[in-house]
Amino acid sequence: MKPAAFDYLRPASLDEAVLLLARHGSDAKILAGGQSLVPLLNFRMLRPSILVDINRVAELSFLRAEGAGLRIGALTRHHALETSPLVRERFPVLTAAMGHVAHLAIRNRGTTGGSLSHADPAAELPMMAMLLDAAIHTRSAGQERVHAAEAFFLGPLTSALEENEVVTEIVLPGLAAGTGWAFEEFAQRSGDFAIAAVAATIRLERGRIAEARLALMGVDETPVRLRGVEADLAGQAPSADLARHAAEAARDAVRPNTDLKASAEYRRHLVAGLVERALATAVDRARNAPR
Secondary structure, three states: OOOOOEEEEOOOOOOHHHHHHHHHHHHHOOOOOOOOOHHHHHOOOOOOOOEEEEOOOHHOOOOEEEEEEEEEEOEHHHHHHOOHHEEEOOOOOHHHHHHOHHHHOHHHHHHHHHHHOOOOOOOOOHHHHHHOOOEEEEOOOOOOEEEEHHHHHEEEEEEEEOOOOEEEEEOOOOOOOEEEEEEEEOOOOOOOOOEEEEEEEEEEEEEEEEEEEEEEEOOOOOOOOHHHHHHHOOOOOHHHHHHHHHHHHHHOOEEEEEOOOOOHHHHHHHHHHHHHHHHHHHHHEEEEEOO
C-alpha cells in the first residue's frame, strides 16, 4: 500500500504554514507526527494533493509553566509529556495517561496538536483536554481562535478546526493544591486502543468533595465530561457507597457503540467499575496530598 501522489511543502515558520494552508485550502493536509495521517494516506482514505510538513516550525515546540498551569506547543511529542518533570509535578494524571498512548515508537513521534486535531474518541489526549479544561489555540491566515475543549470535539474524527486552520498550543489552567487524581484504562493488550477509560480529579475541603471532575473515552462519539455526576458528588462526604452510586450514574449516562472489540453493554459495565475505582483512588490521593 502506498499513498496517492502529492506535493510536499516544508515551511519554516507558522506564518508561512498558515499562508500555505490558506492558498491550497482543502487540497492540503498538515503533516506533524504522521501517526494518524500516514496510515490514512497509505490506505488512500485521504488523497490530498499537498502535504504541509510543519516539523521545522520551531515556535510550535515548547512546554513551559504558565502560572500554576502549563502551555504546551502543538508539536510537543507525547513522550515529552510523559517524561516531563514539570508535567509530573503539576498534572500527574496527564503523565499517567500518556504512558497508555499506543507504543513508545508512536509516542516518540505523535504530537499533542495532531492528536487533538484528529479527535479520536478513543484517544487519551482529547479526554485529558476535557478533564483539565484545556484551552485549545488555533490559527489561520485570517484569525486566531481559542476553543474550550468541550466545544472542540464535534464527533468521531471531527473537530472545530476549519480546513485552513492549525492548532498552535494548548493551555492547561492549574489544579488547586490538594487535588487528588486517578487514571484507569482497560484495553485488550498494552498499546491497543482502550475499550474504555476514565480520568478523575477530586478536591476535598473539610472532609467533603469541593470539586469533582470525571472524563471518559471510548464510550461515546467524543470524549465526555460527566457534569451531572460531578454535580452530584460536590458537597458530599466521600464513601464507598457514594463512589458506587456515582459509578452507577456514570454507567447510565454514557451511550457507547457496539463494535468488534466490545458490546455497548460491556462498555457500560466497564465504565461502572473504572469510575468506582478511579474515585476511590482520587479521594485517597486528595486526603494525602500536600496543601
